[in-house]
Amino acid sequence: MDQTTQLLVLIAALAVLAISVTIMRRRQREDRDRLGRETPFATSTEGEKRCPNCGMFNTAQARNCVSCKRRLPG
Numbered sequence: 696m697d698q699t700t701q702l703l704v705l706i707a708a709l710a711v712l713a714i715s716v717t718i719m720r721r722r723q724r725e726d727r728d729r730l731g732r733e734t735p736f737a738t739s740t741e742g743e744k745r746c747p748n749c750g751m752f753n754t755a756q757a758r759n760c761v762s763c764k765r766r767l768p769g
Contacts, residue, residue, distance in 0.1 A: 744769065 696704075743752045744767050751762035759766055 742755045744755060744757060745752055746760040746763060746765065746767060748765045749760060749763040751760055753761055753767060757767055
């Protein structure tokens with residue numbers, strides 16, 4: 696490959712990388728915006744235990760946290 700071809704391949708790779716980064720940032724921003732909005736669906740925490748270590752909600756019958764696997768009190 697001559698230098699011109701190598702330069703074109705490098706430019707194309709950089710363009711693909713820049714587009715990929717732009718798409719990932721846009722998706723992250725959309726996810727952050729979506730999570731910041733209030734959901735129209737009701738949620739209930741009745742009958743659930745909250746892990747004192749990570750804060751994850753678990754069922755009332757759970758012995759260990761589903762997220763961090765630590766033992767739950769009670």
